[in-house]
Amino acid sequence: MSENILEINNLSKYFGGLAAVSHCSLKVKKGTITGIIGPNGSGKTTLFNLIAGNLKSSSGNVLFNNADITDVPSYELFSKGLLRTFQIAHEFTNLSVLENLMMVPGNQSGEKLMNALLKPSLVAKEESQIKEKAMEVVEFLNLAHLKNELAGNLSGGQKKLLELGRSLMKDPEILLLDEPLAGVNPKLADNILEIISNLNAKGINILMVEHNINAVMKISDRVVVMAEGKIISDGKPDFVRSDKKVIEAYLGSSDE
Ligand code: ADP
């Protein structure tokens, strides 16, 4: 058994002549929260897209629990327990919060016609289990009071929580969170950080890209810094915070 949940070896992605991700290597230890930071355009989202099967790599490989998952499509990784959320949440606006959770793919045998016709009691039982699970998730996320609200009426931060909730329906082994705090007010942001810590305490591995550096430093065991497609610094928050290369990368960018 490897002590790493994820291993990225020499991974690259080129868009035409642009190396969006360039020879990145990273081993993620089991049980940890790893934060990825870096100026805009440094390749963070592209790295996530490569790991989570939303984009094909140009070269290199990715191992999940020691198995090669390079270029394995996202829906397959989804059922293996590797899930990602997006920088911009994409909920079903006309469904309630609870319905959004219950709609997560792979949860309804009720959609399979044969089952519905031949084993209605099985379908009913599964549906009640899914509902129970969805209730657990809304309670864990402090969204229980909004369970019947249309997702389209939620605030930006609540939508991010719902997006997180949709991945929790699948009992993930590792969660890749792309900017979980983007567009979230400061109070809810603290709430989301606490939820992420609690998920990690329950044994879920976390890899998180976030623009809010202080937030990343606060909850990560380890921080990885990207600039121009490369990993330029990697270590404990205190190490990275005082690393000259990191300070230079941020000074040289339009970010403050
Ligand atoms: P970050 O998430 O760190 O802000 P991205 O991974 O989104 O950075 O982008 C890294 C670089 O790759 C940027 O220069 C961006 O313009 C470019 N890029 C990202 N996606 C594409 C794409 N689909 N086609 C062409 N260029 C892209």
Ligand code: MG
């Ligand atoms: Mg991004």
